[in-house]
Amino acid sequence: MFIYTLVLLLVIAALRQNVSCEANIQSQSFKIINGNEAAPHSLPYQAAILGMDGKFLCGGSLISPRSILTAAHCLDRAGTSVQVVLGAHNISNPGEEGQLKITSTQFVIHKDWNAKKALNDIALVILPKPIETTNTIKWFIMD
Numbered sequence: 001m002f003i004y005t006l007v008l009l010l011v012i013a014a015l016r017q018n019v020s021c022e023a024n025i026q027s028q029s030f031k032i033i034n035g036n037e038a039a040p041h042s043l044p045y046q047a048a049i050l051g052m053d054g055k056f057l058c059g060g061s062l063i064s065p066r067s068i069l070t071a072a073h074c075l076d077r078a079g080t081s082v083q084v085v086l087g088a089h090n091i092s093n094p095g096e097e098g099q100l101k102i103t104s105t106q107f108v109i110h111k112d113w114n115a116k117k118a119l120n121d122i123a124l125v126i127l128p129k130p131i132e133t134t135n136t137i138k139w140f141i142m143d
């Protein structure tokens with residue numbers, strides 16, 4: 001019974017996350033669902049992915065000097081290019097110190113990405129040239 005309850009709770013938690021994610025996709029706003037403000041620059045691999053119109057599409061993680069890991073669905077509406085913002089605490093403030101904005105036209109989307117079934121929802125945004133680490137920008141290193 002305990003195991004059953006645990007599994008049920010996990011399923012409910014997973015479903016709720018999906019719902020939040022959907023709501024976030026549809027509103028296309030800067031709103032964070034169930035989030036807390038991070039300490040400034042405590043997550044230096046965090047990227048924001050914006051459309052060329054400046055609209056927020058998704059977050060991502062800088063995992064190497066040239067690649068941002070994100071979800072494939074984020075790029076479905078992107079067209080042929082996106083803007084990647086690195087080193088930001090407040091992406092609404094483009095004048096913020098330490099921010100870098102780079103345009104990318106190169107995406108690697110999982111070959112079996114299936115939007116209908118939301119399978120293999122993973123992609124890379126490739127930057128035109130390697131970025132240097134700074135106080136506010138570092139790639140994610142898995143030890």
Ligand SMILES: *[C@@H]1O[C@H](CO)[C@@H](O)[C@H](O)[C@H]1NC(C)=O
Binds near residue numbers: 090091092093
């Ligand atoms: C982010 O920057 C914008 C533009 O400067 C400002 O209006 C807003 O209050 C800032 N938000 C936070 C949470 O600091």
